[in-house]
Amino acid sequence: TLVITSTCIDVKDGICTTACPVDCIYEGERMFYIHPTECIECGMCESICPVDAIRYADEVEESQRPFLALNEAAFHDA
Ligand code: F3S
Numbered sequence: 637t638l639v640i641t642s643t644c645i646d647v648k649d650g651i652c653t654t655a656c657p658v659d660c661i662y663e664g665e666r667m668f669y670i671h672p673t674e675c676i677e678c679g680m681c682e683s684i685c686p687v688d689a690i691r692y693a694d695e696v697e698e699s700q701r702p703f704l705a706l707n708e709a710a711f712h713d714a
Contacts, residue, residue: 669710
């Protein structure tokens with residue numbers, strides 16, 4: 637999966653959702669989240685984000701690692 641990190645918070649540009657071919661990026665209250673199992677890891681969203689918020693899960697910086705769990709938790713009720 638890919639994961640959205642802190643720079644999305646309160647920015648929510650949303651252009652990533654237009655890049656995603658499987659529509660797996662969902663709007664949350666303060667940021668968008670990538671559905672961890674719907675994501676096909678194509679990477680189309682990664683380069684398009686104007687605040688560089690999106691990472692491949694295995695390339696998330698140490699300080700941003702909580703966002704792995706946050707992206708997953710965003711879908712626990714779905
Ligand atoms: Fe957020 Fe960037 Fe998408 S700011 S909504 S991850 S384009």
